[in-house]
Amino acid sequence: MNKNREVRVRMAPSPTGFLHIGGARTALFNWLFAKHHQGTFILRIDDTDTERSTEASLHEIYSGLKWLGLNWGETYVQSERRDIYERYVTRLLASGNAYYCYCTPEELDAIRKEARVEKKIRFYDGRCRHLTPEEIERLTAEGRKPTVRMKMPDAPIRVEDIILGTRNIDAATLEDEVIVRANGLPTYNLSSIADDAELEITHVIRGVEHLNNTSKQLAIANALGCTIPQFAHIPLVLNTDGQKLSKRHHGALVSVNRYREHGYLPEAMLNFLARLGWSYDEKQEIFSVDELIEKFDLARVGKSGSVFDSKKLDWLNAHYITQLDIAARTDAVIPFWEKAGIDVTTKTRQQLEDIVTAIGERLTNLADIVSQTNYFFDAPSEYEPKAAKKWWGNSDEKRRQAVDILTNLATVLSEIPAFELEAVELAIWTYTDAHDIKRVLAMQTLRIALTGTSFGPSLFDILVLLGREQVLERIGKAIAHLT
């Protein structure tokens, strides 16, 4: 039935929080599927729950999707489409497929508890299906506002899923679902399938947590005679605790925008998300966006949930950062310096690029630039205790030795005609070799004096980037500290 139709898929978030990892992956799979088939990727805001929906959340979702580059073709907002759902409900009511239910939440709670005790398959028994006009009048007089329930069919429902295969849902498990709340607003199961029909969605790609909803929505669609989209229920994204990744249990940790703020690249996130539940072959791990579009196939999406492993994301991110050339990497890193309060205008563009070059492949994420380069901008305010203890020592004799080395190095460095890479290197090696001082000791002693830490890029790079004046000043400070 959908064979000759253009592929139309949708991402249907409810704006009740930030865009989270699981939602982003669902969006990605939809987007890749649409792109692969030259179809349309639609964004539909499922905000029928007006209580929980917020404007702020909407912007979070927009900005998250934009950052990832998951551009969409059409936007729909369900709260603006109520007349459409009303039409569908009217039809359902008229055809006798839906009915008013006057049960109060308290009454429902009671029968729910009872059903549980009696181990019933479903709790709501359809008691309002056959209310007489007199009863309705009485209930209305009591001030009760009815909901509308869908009358579920007696025949089993067949769900054909691209990933899970064909499933037959026992009719006995189907509950007469509420499709319109007492406040007159439609519920998800009604508006969702109504819009899928209305927007001519061809494929519904969503998380398995919706599998139970699918049979309910199918019942509605069947009663309405709607064209039914194809379904693909993708496995859940799990936290390391094995539970579904959720805002409730795992907090802001799962927010996509949080990763952006920490300096993750969208291409790394996309690559990572794509491999969560999907694989191409037994070798390839790195996929460009274009490759993803070309190779993505729902048939190669697995059935079991996948744990979100941030270590692998880190690895991918580091990889994609190194793919950036120095100019692009510098551009990417500047906002992170600025955000940390570092004044980048104290350096020339060339100096900034030289710093980034010196850092090389050491960045796991862009935010790392701050802790790895702050000493280029300001002299260290303290010396890392562990490093100082190891290389400067804590006995008077060791400290004297460190001071000695620093003093000599200062002399050597001040005497070099041109303070350039090779000259500096040659001068230092000449000094260490002539005085029979271990290279590591000299270098680490100096490194701590200049940077405050015992690790980082090549010390020669640091020396040259800092410049003679700054180097000598810092050595002086270190000597003063040691004596």
Next chain:
RNA sequence: GGCGCUAUCGUCUAGGGGUAAGGACAGAUGGUUCUCAGCCAUCAAACCGGGGUUCGAAUCCCCGUAGCGCUACCA
């Protein structure tokens, strides 16, 4: 409690009747080096259990177990 989904190294996964069960991340070890990262090399690490079917099952079937999801006038 009910209904459902799932099950290969710690993690992401490949393989789907005959494989030494492969790769990647993470881990360990060694090498390179002024340190760290990186890079290179090496190592360790898995078919949930039990029954079938079969000459042969990690792979097919059944049962169990476990994990997870849903069980709202949330999506």
